Amino acid sequence: MNTNASNFVEQVDLAFYVIIGISLILLIGVTAVMIYFVVRYNKKKNPTATQIEGNNKLELIWTIIPTILVLIMFYYGWVGYEPMRNVPDDAIEVKAIGRMWSWTFEYDNGLKSDKLIVPLNKAVKLNLVSMDVNHALYIPAFRIKEDVVPGRNNFMWFEAQKLGSYDIFCAEYCGQRHAYMITKCDVIPVEEYNSWYAEGAQALANPSDDPVEAGYNTIKANGCIACHSTDGTKLVGPSFKGIFGTQRVVVTGDEERTVTVDEAYIINSIKHPNDDVVKDYMKGLMPGYDGQISDEDMDKIVFYIKSLGE
Amino acid sequence: MESEKMATEITPKGYVNFFEESHGLKSWIFTHDHKRIALLYFYGVVGFFLMGVVLGLLMKFEMITPGETIMKPQTYNSLFTLHGVIMVFLFIIPAVPAIFGNFFLPILIGADDVAFPKLNLLSWYLYVIGGIMALSTLILGDGPPDTGWTFYAPYSVKTGTNVIMAVMAAFVLGFSSILTGLNFIVTMHRMRAPGMDWMKMPLFPWALYATSWVQVLATPIIGITLLMVVAERVLGVGFFDPSIGGDPVLYQHLFWIYSHPAVYIMILPAMGLISEMIPVFVKKSIFGYKAIVYSSLAIAFVGYFVWGHHMFTSGMSGQARVVFSILTFLVAIPSGVKVFNWVATMFKGSIDLQTPLLYCMAFIFLFMIGGFTGLVVGALSADVHVHDTYFVVAHFHYVMFGGTGFAFIGALHYWYPKMFGRMYNKKVANIGFGVLFTGFNILYFPMFILGIQGMPRRYYDYLPEYSTWHKVSTMGSWVVAIGLIIIIANLVKAYRKGEPATGNVWGGITLEWETKSPPPLLNFDKPPTVTHGPYDYSILNK
Ligand SMILES: [Cu+2]
Ligand SMILES: [Cu+2]
Numbered sequence: 119m120n121t122n123a124s125n126f127v128e129q130v131d132l133a134f135y136v137i138i139g140i141s142l143i144l145l146i147g148v149t150a151v152m153i154y155f156v157v158r159y160n161k162k163k164n165p166t167a168t169q170i171e172g173n174n175k176l177e178l179i180w181t182i183i184p185t186i187l188v189l190i191m192f193y194y195g196w197v198g199y200e201p202m203r204n205v206p207d208d209a210i211e212v213k214a215i216g217r218m219w220s221w222t223f224e225y226d227n228g229l230k231s232d233k234l235i236v237p238l239n240k241a242v243k244l245n246l247v248s249m250d251v252n253h254a255l256y257i258p259a260f261r262i263k264e265d266v267v268p269g270r271n272n273f274m275w276f277e278a279q280k281l282g283s284y285d286i287f288c289a290e291y292c293g294q295r296h297a298y299m300i301t302k303c304d305v306i307p308v309e310e311y312n313s314w315y316a317e318g319a320q321a322l323a324n325p326s327d328d329p330v331e332a333g334y335n336t337i338k339a340n341g342c343i344a345c346h347s348t349d350g351t352k353l354v355g356p357s358f359k360g361i362f363g364t365q366r367v368v369v370t371g372d373e374e375r376t377v378t379v380d381e382a383y384i385i386n387s388i389k390h391p392n393d394d395v396v397k398d399y400m401k402g403l404m405p406g407y408d409g410q411i412s413d414e415d416m417d418k419i420v421f422y423i424k425s426l427g428e
Numbered sequence: 429m430e431s432e433k434m435a436t437e438i439t440p441k442g443y444v445n446f447f448e449e450s451h452g453l454k455s456w457i458f459t460h461d462h463k464r465i466a467l468l469y470f471y472g473v474v475g476f477f478l479m480g481v482v483l484g485l486l487m488k489f490e491m492i493t494p495g496e497t498i499m500k501p502q503t504y505n506s507l508f509t510l511h512g513v514i515m516v517f518l519f520i521i522p523a524v525p526a527i528f529g530n531f532f533l534p535i536l537i538g539a540d541d542v543a544f545p546k547l548n549l550l551s552w553y554l555y556v557i558g559g560i561m562a563l564s565t566l567i568l569g570d571g572p573p574d575t576g577w578t579f580y581a582p583y584s585v586k587t588g589t590n591v592i593m594a595v596m597a598a599f600v601l602g603f604s605s606i607l608t609g610l611n612f613i614v615t616m617h618r619m620r621a622p623g624m625d626w627m628k629m630p631l632f633p634w635a636l637y638a639t640s641w642v643q644v645l646a647t648p649i650i651g652i653t654l655l656m657v658v659a660e661r662v663l664g665v666g667f668f669d670p671s672i673g674g675d676p677v678l679y680q681h682l683f684w685i686y687s688h689p690a691v692y693i694m695i696l697p698a699m700g701l702i703s704e705m706i707p708v709f710v711k712k713s714i715f716g717y718k719a720i721v722y723s724s725l726a727i728a729f730v731g732y733f734v735w736g737h738h739m740f741t742s743g744m745s746g747q748a749r750v751v752f753s754i755l756t757f758l759v760a761i762p763s764g765v766k767v768f769n770w771v772a773t774m775f776k777g778s779i780d781l782q783t784p785l786l787y788c789m790a791f792i793f794l795f796m797i798g799g800f801t802g803l804v805v806g807a808l809s810a811d812v813h814v815h816d817t818y819f820v821v822a823h824f825h826y827v828m829f830g831g832t833g834f835a836f837i838g839a840l841h842y843w844y845p846k847m848f849g850r851m852y853n854k855k856v857a858n859i860g861f862g863v864l865f866t867g868f869n870i871l872y873f874p875m876f877i878l879g880i881q882g883m884p885r886r887y888y889d890y891l892p893e894y895s896t897w898h899k900v901s902t903m904g905s906w907v908v909a910i911g912l913i914i915i916i917a918n919l920v921k922a923y924r925k926g927e928p929a930t931g932n933v934w935g936g937i938t939l940e941w942e943t944k945s946p947p948p949l950l951n952f953d954k955p956p957t958v959t960h961g962p963y964d965y966s967i968l969n970k
Contacts, residue, residue: 134813148771180768195811251676264741270676
């Protein structure tokens with residue numbers, strides 16, 4: 119079990135061992151005594167019971183000893199936890215954005231990735247941002263988890279100690295595709311990380327010449343494809359394929375009306391999705407992206423949706 | 429004692445028990461008799477329990493393989509929500525107080541009914557209305573809720589499903605619970621038989637006393653919280669959704685300020701049942717009567733201050749997390765004291781290993797596992813790892829099902845002859861117990877392992893490395909189902925064809941064994957006077 123994949127594993131696992139160890143001894147002990155009594159004092163062997171009302175000394179003993187034991191348990195829990203809230207000053211900061219149902223990791227240079235890429239043996243601090251409902255970022259191998267709560271700036275940190283690719287789960291229930299809000303944390307050597315980071319910065323400076331590819335990258339980075347397909351498949355939201363220029367029945371307030379999918383409609387649908395809800399789709403699922411997506415990126419998205427044909 | 433002698437004889441001719449007192453549907457649905465109301469609850473609660481079981485079996489079946497097995501994710505999410513709502517609000521909270529409390533609390537303290545019989549009937553109606561409202565989400569509105577039984581905001585504010593109805597159902601059920609609690613408190617203060625001072629009151633009433641205070645004081649908080657969710661959804665008042673100025677963590681505080689004490693509403697009465705049953709089959713006075721009484725009160729009191737342990741990863745301040753963790757460890761102590769006292773009661777007893785005692789032993793064992801794993805999740809660093817994973821799911825099923833569930837079924841076997849006047853087949857009952865106990869552990873123990881491996885809860889799908897233990901767990905759910913079928917079939921058969929039961933089948937000395945089986949309308953032929961402590965088995969030797 120103990121992989122030492124992060125700096126916290128050892129202390130957290132120690133707390134498990136201490137608590138489960140003490141508990142097992144008590145569990146087995148009490149159960150054995152109970153079964154022994156039932157056999158030894160069976161009514162066939164012991165036809166008359168000896169009446170004992172109680173014993174204050176014993177009551178005291180089995181109050182005090184467990185109190186000491188649980189305080190020991192508390193101590194180990196606390197020791198493993200304490201460092202989790204104290205981030206080293208030189209930690210690399212990454213913004214971890216959770217939304218239904220995908221993660222985006224945003225680096226200092228503006229680089230966005232749907233995987234968390236971190237260097238080996240460097241402290242990394244994740245600033246947790248939710249765009250819609252509660253999520254929780256959980257990396258079991260690192261023994262860390264923290265809720266990603268909208269309107270709150272939670273954080274977590276860790277230092278990866280082993281190269282590899284580790285599962286990241288969303289641990290706080292967040293709706294229909296909660297189980298699919300998973301990705302990976304890739305731990306790579308520092309040099310590799312540095313060049314990945316620099317290349318990413320370059321790529322941002324010279325974005326792809328192909329506007330379709332740029333558009334696709336933008337919707338991917340913003341997590342749209344968790345709910346919208348690009349090939350006509352119906353996910354939680356309507357597919358982007360072939361919608362541009364078509365007629366749409368939407369529900370505005372309580373009224374149904376028909377609109378044409380044009381640029382203005384698309385942009386408003388992204389910024390304020392609840393204004394016009396596409397008929398037969400669920401209201402309130404898509405987060406509003408007003409203020410989250412730059413005008414430039416918005417143009418790329420619109421261009422991309424247009425490019426998927428009419 | 430004259431009444432005792434009478435009770436041990438087969439019921440005399442011409443005796444009219446509470447079943448025979450009056451007939452017809454009206455005589456039941458407008459009854460004021462606490463025993464009939466208890467049975468009305470019994471049929472409702474068992475019905476909902478079976479529904480919850482079926483939903484659970486379907487969920488487990490979906491989890492037997494990764495990916496889609498028999499349903500889509502939206503269906504799965506509704507299933508675990510309804511399973512939780514039904515099991516928490518319609519089964520485990522009312523089960524012990526509303527059935528056994530209603531039936532036996534008055535008898536155990538020598539009263540002829542509860543203090544407010546009409547209020548008692550009203551609680552049952554609220555229960556039924558709440559239950560119907562919860563189920564109506566299956567067919568009314570935009571689909572059953574998919575929030576989990578915790579209704580966490582802001583998801584519960586945003587989802588398009590029928591959250592309002594489900595939340596209002598929980599609200600109505602809350603009132604049912606408050607009224608029952610109020611009724612019991614007054615009954616115990618006002619209606620104890622002559623000679624029964626507080627320290628001669630049996631331990632099941634004591635447990636109900638502690639529980640009732642929690643019901644009365646804590647339930648209003650969940651009521652107002654749920655109304656706030658409704659106000660937010662309907663009127664757009666920003667309490668919990670930050671996009672309209674609310675705070676999601678506030679919701680969690682409010683929710684758990686009720687729902688942690690509610691855990692004690694679920695377990696304390698069950699502990700009372702165990703304290704009630706063990707002395708009878710050990711023929712010995714309970715060890716440490718006062719310690720058990722005070723530990724019930726201590727649990728009920730300290731239980732108010734530990735709610736934050738459900739939120740160690742929510743972004744609460746570091747100090748708060750530490751304080752909640754320490755208090756959580758301390759609340760474990762009175763539970764431990766009870767376990768030690770139960771086991772010590774068996775020392776030098778004259779033990780008759782009947783079905784109810786088997787359930788008591790299973791309770792002690794499973795409850796210990798539930799309790800110890802509760803310490804794991806009470807420890808800060810360990811909780812960070814296993815919070816919101818299958819570990820927690822296993823933990824609370826060990827406490828709720830392994831604890832309260834087993835105590836409930838055990839008490840049913842203990843009091844069945846008293847309630848229905850007939851005895852079941854004891855051999856079949858023991859087989860049913862064995863199958864249920866085995867199945868239970870196959871079903872839930874693997875979840876501890878899954879949780880430690882990092883499997884999050886409320887996941888419709890999972891990565892292949894988790895499949896083995898999911899498969900084992902699903903198979904365990906089938907064994908549990910078989911166990912339940914055996915148990916229920918045995919009891920149903922006894923109802924029709926069982927041997928008539930004498931007044932005092934187990935040789936107990938609490939007051940319910942001094943009257944006939946089933947009891948008459950007003951419980952006793954002559955109002956009883958109490959001369960000895962509830963478990964003073966030395967009187968048998970005299
Ligand atoms: Cu999630
Ligand atoms: Cu709790």
